[in-house]
Amino acid sequence: xxxxxxxxxxxxxxxxSVMLATIMQALDTTIANVAxxxxxxxxxxxxxxxxxxxxxxxxxxxxxxxxxxxxxxRIGRKQLFLWSVxxxxxxxxxxxxxxxxxxxxxxxxLQGIFGASLVPLSQSVLLDTYPTEQHGSAMAMWGVGxxxxxxxxxxxxxxLTEYYNWRWVFYINIPFGVLAWLGIATFxxxxxxxxxxxxxxxxxxxxxxxxxxxxxxxxxxxSQNWFASMExxxxxILAALTMYxxxxxxxxxxxxxxxxxxxxxxxxxxxxxxxxxxxIVLLATMALLPPYLQNLMGYPVIDVGLLLTPRGFGTMxxxxxxxxxxxxxxxxxxIVIGLLLMILSxxxxxxxxxxxxxxxxxxxxxxxxxxxxxxxxxLSTISFSTLxxxxxxxxxxxxxxxxxxGSSIGISAVTTYLSQRVQINHxxxxxxxxxxxxxxxxxxxxGAADLSTTIGLVKLNNDVTYQASLLGYLQDFRIxxxxxxxxxxxxxxxxKPQKRAPTVIKRKP
Numbered sequence: 001x002x003x004x005x006x007x008x009x010x011x012x013x014x015x016x017s018v019m020l021a022t023i024m025q026a027l028d029t030t031i032a033n034v035a036x037x038x039x040x041x042x043x044x045x046x047x048x049x050x051x052x053x054x055x056x057x058x059x060x061x062x063x064x065x066x067x068x069x070x071x072x073x074r075i076g077r078k079q080l081f082l083w084s085v086x087x088x089x090x091x092x093x094x095x096x097x098x099x100x101x102x103x104x105x106x107x108x109x110l111q112g113i114f115g116a117s118l119v120p121l122s123q124s125v126l127l128d129t130y131p132t133e134q135h136g137s138a139m140a141m142w143g144v145g146x147x148x149x150x151x152x153x154x155x156x157x158x159x160l161t162e163y164y165n166w167r168w169v170f171y172i173n174i175p176f177g178v179l180a181w182l183g184i185a186t187f188x189x190x191x192x193x194x195x196x197x198x199x200x201x202x203x204x205x206x207x208x209x210x211x212x213x214x215x216x217x218x219x220x221x222x223s224q225n226w227f228a229s230m231e232x233x234x235x236x237i238l239a240a241l242t243m244y245x246x247x248x249x250x251x252x253x254x255x256x257x258x259x260x261x262x263x264x265x266x267x268x269x270x271x272x273x274x275x276x277x278x279x280i281v282l283l284a285t286m287a288l289l290p291p292y293l294q295n296l297m298g299y300p301v302i303d304v305g306l307l308l309t310p311r312g313f314g315t316m317x318x319x320x321x322x323x324x325x326x327x328x329x330x331x332x333x334x335i336v337i338g339l340l341l342m343i344l345s346x347x348x349x350x351x352x353x354x355x356x357x358x359x360x361x362x363x364x365x366x367x368x369x370x371x372x373x374x375x376x377x378x379l380s381t382i383s384f385s386t387l388x389x390x391x392x393x394x395x396x397x398x399x400x401x402x403x404x405x406g407s408s409i410g411i412s413a414v415t416t417y418l419s420q421r422v423q424i425n426h427x428x429x430x431x432x433x434x435x436x437x438x439x440x441x442x443x444x445x446x447g448a449a450d451l452s453t454t455i456g457l458v459k460l461n462n463d464v465t466y467q468a469s470l471l472g473y474l475q476d477f478r479i480x481x482x483x484x485x486x487x488x489x490x491x492x493x494x495x496k497p498q499k500r501a502p503t504v505i506k507r508k509p
Contacts, residue, residue, distance in 0.1 A: 017183025018122035022145035024176040025118040031153035035166035043101040056105045059215045060112030063208045065401045068117045069394030073194040087114030089177025096170035120396035136326020139380040140319045158305040203257030206246035213239035218412040262391045270493045271383025279406025284414045311365035318373020331378035338374025339488045346481035418472045425468035
């Protein structure tokens, strides 16, 4: 076997190993959502209490993720990767074996801490394993796990919960974890240590408080009626104040927690802005479609999973296409095509009605998934094409963090907007329900509407609420379409990625 073939095999095994870890973590971001009602029944918990199963994981992962760069510099990237996989796998097993809600919340918190580094480390390893000209193909493989995991998570979670038990949504991580650990331990190379690097405790505490407060604000705002709750007000003020203090500290301290020189890279900064919006569109859509299909269209959970699965195949197809074209065309053209496909899909979704067919749901999902695949991979490649190599661990952690924050904001925003629009739409529709409306008179004449009985009023109110809810979902889809249009207009800010390796920049002493 030639040296080039050996390198190819080695890179393939490294890719497989880190992808197992990526898929494991990415699946866990959504796979537990479907099982929440079953956990609630098994543990005898309220809706608000069981929501902490998700909240604890999200908050812990968000706070721990920025630590990736510092810890990998001190103990080595491979060591951090191995310990993260071990910790994530063990805590997954503990979540599955938990007997009380308190135990699940604690184990989910630990799972979030260990899992925080998996995605940014896998991206950093692949960027270092492949030469610059193959970064597009490497990011295509990495993107499959990051993007398809959250899309297929609800389908897999629903199937495991329906035919086995809710505990299997956690046990499924064990074989992934064991194989990932063996592959990383065998094939991934260790990085040089930086024992002189100091830990900026003050900067980390500011960032941790800011991120934790923001995640709690977003996750609990809807259930606590937003700013009508003192808890939400305090969290909002705390998040804004500490984030401002962190930014000032980062640009003035001698050795800040995050290296400010990263933000001199234009493509990296614009990439962070893009991935923030991508995070909003990706998971916000996935948060809206299941309740739309279940509550309005009457589909059972299993059918919902089957209808959403083709979206993941569309994403994989887009990423595979990018992998083939990455070295042949300007990646910015692929992003433009992907955004146009996403806009087309969301525009079609704004026309959904009570008679929407399964085929319409599937093909709009495939188009949107294809577009997302064409955007996500080139964006990752361009964002890191000019970033100095020594900033990759920190940069990938920040990139993943911004995407996750975008997802949290997106889910919270579309849920709140939906609730508000349903009320507004209901009031607007109700204005037309009068004895003087000719359409209503015709409906009453044939017995389709009746204001003279309680049963008739209840039925009429339910019909109005149904139509108000349907329009609310369509208005949410329209907002996300406008976000994609905004990204399309912002494409002029991205520079063409360099073919050469990025310049090494010395850190401040």
